[in-house]
Amino acid sequence: MISVEEATRLVLGTVRPVPTETIALTAATGxxxxxxxYADRDFPPFDRVAMDGIALAYGAVVAGQTDFPIEATQLAGAPPxxxxxxxxxxxxMTGAMLPPGADTVVRYEDIIFHEEAGQRIARVQVPPPAAGHNVHRQAADRQQGDLLLPIGTRxxxxxxxxxxxxxxxxxxxxxxxxxxxxxxGDELVELDQAPLPYQIRRSNAYMVQAALQETGAVGEIFxxxxxxxxxxxxxxxLLADFDALVLSGGVSKGQADFLPGVLRELGVEQLFHEVQQRPGKPFWFGQQAGGAVVFAxxxxxxxxxxxxxxYVRPWLRQCQQPQATPPQPMALLAATFTFKPRMTHFLPVRLEASPYGHLLAHPQPAGGSGDLASLLQCDGFLRLPAQQEYFPAGDAFPLVRFRDGH
Amino acid sequence: MISVEEATRLVLGTVRPVPTETIALTAATGxxxxxxxYADRDFPPFDRVAMDGIALAYGAVVAGQTDFPIEATQLAGAPPxxxxxxxxxxxxMTGAMLPPGADTVVRYEDIIFHEEAGQRIARVQVPPPAAGHNVHRQAADRQQGDLLLPIGTRxxxxxxxxxxxxxxxxxxxxxxxxxxxxxxGDELVELDQAPLPYQIRRSNAYMVQAALQETGAVGEIFxxxxxxxxxxxxxxxLLADFDALVLSGGVSKGQADFLPGVLRELGVEQLFHEVQQRPGKPFWFGQQAGGAVVFAxxxxxxxxxxxxxxYVRPWLRQCQQPQATPPQPMALLAATFTFKPRMTHFLPVRLEASPYGHLLAHPQPAGGSGDLASLLQCDGFLRLPAQQEYFPAGDAFPLVRFRDGH
Incomplete structure (x- = not known):
């Protein structure tokens, strides 16, 4: 039986590039x-006025001038x-191109207007501290030709x-x-059917489909x-038509657990079966040569x-972003916890943001791996390492989060 | 000019209930x-076998019996x-109903099978520690009639x-x-047009539309x-047909900033104009009686x-979940920062998960509020309070996060 770390390594070793498609930007979020x-122009593409006010030559300010007759008015989007x-x-106005001959903008808040012989005059109350004030200089942020969004950017x-x-x-x-x-599973009926006393409705497939959708993948249920x-x-x-199969059930030691055998028969190479973890130990993982990956x-x-x-979400993400190595979020165990078996334990937790910038993880132990309803109170799992038995409050552990906090 | 706290209070004061609709569960994620x-049956609905193995009466184990002849085989989904x-x-098998007369399950790992005179016999190697072992008892998790998902659950x-x-x-x-x-804005052209030297392409509307989509709302661009x-x-x-308008531009002091005047003319009550914050000060907010809310x-x-x-995302969320008060995430400033104006400063930050369970916020000051490209390196903003000028490294501040970390 392999460790969670080794299983994760084997799963991510099957990451493959995904074909590309060209779509409208308005449909491309996520x-x-x-x-x-690349930048087709400089950012900004011209010396851009950053405040509403007046544009002038700073040399006049340096020379002590305070009153400036208004020559013209320039709106954003108009020729300079x-x-x-x-x-x-x-x-x-903000967003306009700085007029040739001017180098500085004084905002309305720092001037007073008056009129002399029909001429509008701005009196500067607060002289700008330097040439270029309130001007967002052409190419200050990026230059034409700069790489803006490299391959792999979400x-x-x-x-x-x-x-x-x-x-x-x-x-x-x-x-x-x-x-x-x-x-x-023979015990499963469709969600719009009334189950017999010894039957239950399918739920895992709907859960996985929803989780796929939140990850940006498309799930079809069988x-x-x-x-x-x-x-x-x-x-x-299914092996021919899909990038991956996510199966649930049929991989344990039971007499009706046919999946590992049938998958091998169908040419799906088993990469591992059973992982030193609780819950989730009987996980089977394989790959068909040139075909789909199978998470059973x-x-x-x-x-x-x-x-x-x-396993599945990181695999999906790395197929899209092979270069990305997202940081491992950590959370602090809020109460001491003991788990003796030498297996990685995925402890269900409710998260709380502390006023001190910590993420606190409150254990919410499930009533066994069948206790679906316990997940309603949880935001994720703390991944408690196999080598340890005693997990003191205040220690930080890797967090596998399934519910957003912001 | 009002504070960020007051502006937030006024915005959230306009939260209104949203009409309901009935949709397929498969389309309801998010x-x-x-x-x-409510629970239509107990969770689990019957005494559910939790491991593959044999079901027996614990009394026999207590009496010292180790060999159990197999009477029958029971698969999940079959009548008991x-x-x-x-x-x-x-x-x-796992998932089957516990047979009447049995109360305990011993898993395959803890038994060895042999045959005597054509009768299959299980020898228990590791006696179960108590009656009920490996049985997920009916109603152990939830009872029929229990409230499972209250109104307001995402x-x-x-x-x-x-x-x-x-x-x-x-x-x-x-x-x-x-x-x-x-x-x-007259300076804006469509994204498939070539801008003149003093023009730029629209980008805010696409940004807002994408941000709406990530929040579960639908944005239409005008x-x-x-x-x-x-x-x-x-x-x-638009005021008649939409729940809210998000406008960008035209709310500052410029000569072409007509929006506040026109909105008031159209019967949109101004709740505030300008907030003590940087960037984002010229924010105008109002509401039409019985109609849309306007974020200008x-x-x-x-x-x-x-x-x-x-402002907009919390408003959208509270319209959907008025009862929910999501916890305020906090992050630790990773480098000392100074900001003198008596305004709330939204400091762009890149986030890092520390090995100790902290969220570290590395300042990435933008080259002004026009520096769109600077957002590419950021995950959110630290909201630095107006009353403070000096923000020491290691202090925790509220985080407004726009990029996911998991």
Whole structure:
């Protein structure tokens, strides 16, 4: 039986590049770019006025001048009006191009207007501290040709805005991963059916589908009974059509646990079966040469949940962003906990943000790996290492988070 | 000019309930339930076998018996086989109903099988420590009729699984908020157009639309030039049709900043204009009686960004979940920082998870509120209070996060 660390390494060793597709920027939130985006112009593209006020030549201020006749008015988006007289000023709005001949902007708050013989005059109350004040200089932030969004960048709102600025109406992105979500088990009925006393409704498949969606992948649900022939016939099309299969149930020691055998028969190479962890130990993982990866997760809902977030989500993310090594979030155990078996323990926790910038993890031990409802109170799992038995309050442990905190 | 705290209070004072809609559970990830979900059966609904092995009567173990003839085999999902002989056992699989007459399960790992005169016999190697071992008792987790998902619960993967378990093929949820995203400014051209030297492409509207999508709202983009008549004619249909308007630009002191005047003309009550904060000070906020809420954000991209995450996102979330008071995440300033103006400063930061369970915030000061590209390196803003000038490394401050860490 292998360790969680080794299992994670083997899972991530099967990460493969995803084909690209070209889509509209407005449909690309959360997607990962596969063609780099460069600055088509400087950022800003011109000396950009940063405050509403007047544009003038700083030399006049240095010479002690305080009153500036207004030569012209310049709105944002209008062609620039040159400052003809270096002792005058152009009234100017945020976002406008700085008039040729001017180098500094004094904001409305720091001037008073008056009129003399029909001429509008601005009197500077607070002289600007330096030339260039309130001017956002051309190329101050980025230069034309600079790499803005390298391959592997996830398109959040900031990246979408940058892509819009350089005119990327369409973007080349990795296509979303397609995952077949397969539940197995004769005891399961559809969610709109009334179960017999010894039956239950399917829930894992819906859980996995929702978790895939939150990760940016697309899950399609299938079900097979505990029947070897049904599996032998039903699985090959899924192995051919999907990037990955996430199965739940049928991988333990039971008489109807046919999956490992059938998967091997179908040419799916087993990379491991069983991991030193609780819950989630009977996890089977394999890969078909040139084909899909198979996560065959144990069927108890808490086990399915733990294994999805420990193994499946990182695999999905790395297929999209192979270069990214996201930092491991940590949280402080809020109460001392003991776990004797020499296995990695995924302890369900409720998270609390402390006023001191810590993330506190309050243990919420489940009533066993079948206790689906216990997850409602939890935000994630602390991954308590196998080599330790006693976990003192205040120590920090890796956090596998499934619920957002912000 | 009001404080950030007062502005936040006024914004959240306009939170209104959202109409409900009934949708398929498979389309409901991330939505908020508006009709509570109860347990239709106990959790688990029967005494559920938790390990593959044999079911027996614990009394026989207490009496010192180690060899148990196998009476029958019981798979998950099959009608239960009673244990007729209290000194025998039923071979049984995880997920099956415990046979009447049995009370304990011994897992395969703790037994050895042999055969005597054609009768299969299980020899218990490790006696179970108590009656009920490896049995997940009926109603151990929840009882029939228990409230599982109260109104206001966000449907994450765990909640989706619980809803599936109780047969909720459809769920009643708050409909997604509909937001008109309005950019203004004569200097802006469409993202597929080539800007003239003094023009730039629209980017704020795309940024806001992406941020809305990540928050679970739907944004539709509109644009108006700096033209009072265009605003007078274009805004009323948006005020009537949308839950909120998010405008960017046109709210400062410039000559073309018509928005506050036009909005008041159109019957939108101004709740405040200008907040003691940097960036983002010229924020205008109002509400039409019985109609939409209007967030008129300053047009500099970093200002738009700060105000979206400080004001718009919390408003959207509270409209969906009025009861929820999400905890305020905090982060530790990683380097000492000074900011003298008596305004709340939103300091752009890059986040790092420390090995000790802290969230460290590394300052990444922008080159002014026009420096859109600086956001690419950031994960959020530290909200540094107005009353303070000196912010020492190691102190914790509220975090407004816009990029996920897990």
């Amino acid at each position: 997607r990962v770019v596969q063609a780099p985006l 009006q040159p400052l003809h007289n270096p002792r005058a000023a152009v009234e100017i 398109l959040g709102p900031a990246e979408i805005a940058v892509a819009a600025t350089v005119g990327a109406a369409v973007v080349v992105v990795a296509r979303a991963l397609r995952v077949a979500v397969v539940s197995t 079900h097979f009974n505990d029947d070897q022939d049904a599996l032998r016939q039903g699985l090959p099309p 997760l144990p069927g108890n809902p808490v086990s399915t949940f733990v294994n999805f977030y420990q | 939505r908020v339930v508006q009709a509570p979900l 086989q009673p244990l007729h002989n209290p000194r025998a056992a039923v071979e049984i 449907l994450g993967p765990a909640e989706i699984a619980v809803a599936a378990t109780v047969g909720a093929a459809v769920v009643v949820v708050a409909r997604a908020l509909r937001v008109a995203v309005v950019s203004t 644009h108006f030039n700096d033209d009072q008549d265009a605003l007078r004619q274009g805004l009323p249909p 954000l300053p047009g500099n991209p970093v200002s738009t960004f700060v105000n979206f995450y400080q």
